[in-house]
Amino acid sequence: MTVDTRIFTADHNGESIRIPVAEIRGQRDGPVLSIIAGIHGAEYCGIEAAIRLSRELDSDRLSGLVRIVPIANIPGFLGRCEVQCPVDGQNLNRLFPGSTEKQYTDHLAHCLYEHFVRNADCVLNIHGGDIFEELVPYTGIGRTTDEDLDERCRSLGRAYGLPFLVETDALPGAVAGGTSLNQAAQADGIVSILAESGGRGLVEEEFVQTHVRGMRNTLKWLEMLEGELELPNEVRETNTEFWRISKEGVCYPEKSIGDQVSEGERIGVVTDWFGKTLETLTAPRDAWIIAVVITPAAREDAIVYQVAY
Ligand SMILES: [Zn+2]
Incomplete structure (x- = not known):
C-alpha cells in the first residue's frame, strides 16, 4: 500500500x-x-x-x-x-x-x-x-x-x-x-x-x-x-432546470426533495419582512424536486428548487 x-x-x-x-x-x-x-x-x-x-x-x-x-x-x-x-x-x-x-x-x-x-x-x-x-x-x-x-x-x-x-x-x-x-x-x-x-x-x-x-x-x-x-x-435519466422566485423577501418552500409535483401546483410562498405574502410559487411543469434551498433568505431572482423532468 x-x-x-x-x-x-x-x-x-x-x-x-x-x-x-x-x-x-x-x-x-x-x-x-x-x-x-x-x-x-x-x-x-x-x-x-x-x-x-x-x-x-x-x-x-x-x-x-x-x-x-x-x-x-x-x-x-x-x-x-x-x-x-x-x-x-x-x-x-x-x-x-x-x-x-x-x-x-x-x-x-x-x-x-x-x-x-x-x-x-x-x-x-x-x-x-x-x-x-x-x-x-x-x-x-x-x-x-x-x-x-x-x-x-x-x-x-x-x-x-x-x-x-x-x-x-x-x-x-x-x-x-x-x-x-x-x-x-x-x-x-x-x-x-x-x-x-x-x-x-x-x-x-x-x-x-x-x-x-x-x-x-x-x-x-x-x-x-x-x-x-x-x-x-x-436510476432516473432526466433533464434538469432551476426554479426561481421573482421577489426579494423571506422564502418558504413547501416541497421536499424527492417530491413529484404537477404543473400549476402550489410549491411555496415568498413574504415581505412582516409575513405578508408577496408571491405564491407554482410549478411551471411536472417534475421531481431534486434540490431545495432550505434557507429563507431570498434575493430577487434567487433559485429555490432544482428539478428533474
Ligand atoms: Zn458544489
Whole structure:
C-alpha cells in the first residue's frame, strides 16, 4: 500500500495557493483517474468521501494511477464559505481552465486544471450539496458536440450509481457565465462527470458512503479495480432546470426533495419582512424536486428548487 501525499503550492501576488493531493499508483499499468472534491469548500460529504477513499485504496489491487484532491478550495473550506472562494469572492467552478493572469481563484483553477485534470483520462468533480441546500444524490452530465465522449460520460454517470442522472447543455449549477471543471475537461476530450451527495453543511455518513461507493464504482468502470458495480434499483435519466422566485423577501418552500409535483401546483410562498405574502410559487411543469434551498433568505431572482423532468 503506497499512498503518496503532498501539498502542491503556488503563489498569487503574495497569497499562497495550496492544493493537497494523494496519489495511489497501482501495481499494473492503467488509466489516470483524478478525483477533485471540495471545489465548493463547505460541501463536506464529497470532501470526507475523498479523504476516506485516499486512505482505503490498496495499490496492490489497483491498475493505473488515482489522484485525489480532497479539498480543492482550501480558503473556502477554512472560511466555511458557500459557493465562493473568499479571497476574491469568485465561484471556482466557473473559472476553468483558469488563468495565471487574473485573480486568485482563476489562478487556483489554472493550477488544478494543468496539474490534475489535463493529464487525466477521467475526472470526477465531487460536490456535496452546499450549506444552504438539501438534495437527492445525482450525477450531472454535460452534453457537448462530441457524441462518443458524451456517451462515455453518460455510461460513467450510470456506473457512479446515484438515483438521478441529469443532463444539461451546461452542467447543473451553470446559471451564470463561466466554465465548470467538467465542461472544460470535456472540451479537452476527457471523460468527466459531476456528482452531488450531501448538503446542509453536515457530514452525514449515508451521503459520504454514497460518494465512496460511486468512486469505487468509477474505478471498476475504468477497470482499475476488479469487482461488480454496486448500483441502486433505479436510476432516473432526466433533464434538469432551476426554479426561481421573482421577489426579494423571506422564502418558504413547501416541497421536499424527492417530491413529484404537477404543473400549476402550489410549491411555496415568498413574504415581505412582516409575513405578508408577496408571491405564491407554482410549478411551471411536472417534475421531481431534486434540490431545495432550505434557507429563507431570498434575493430577487434567487433559485429555490432544482428539478428533474
Ligand atoms: Zn458544489
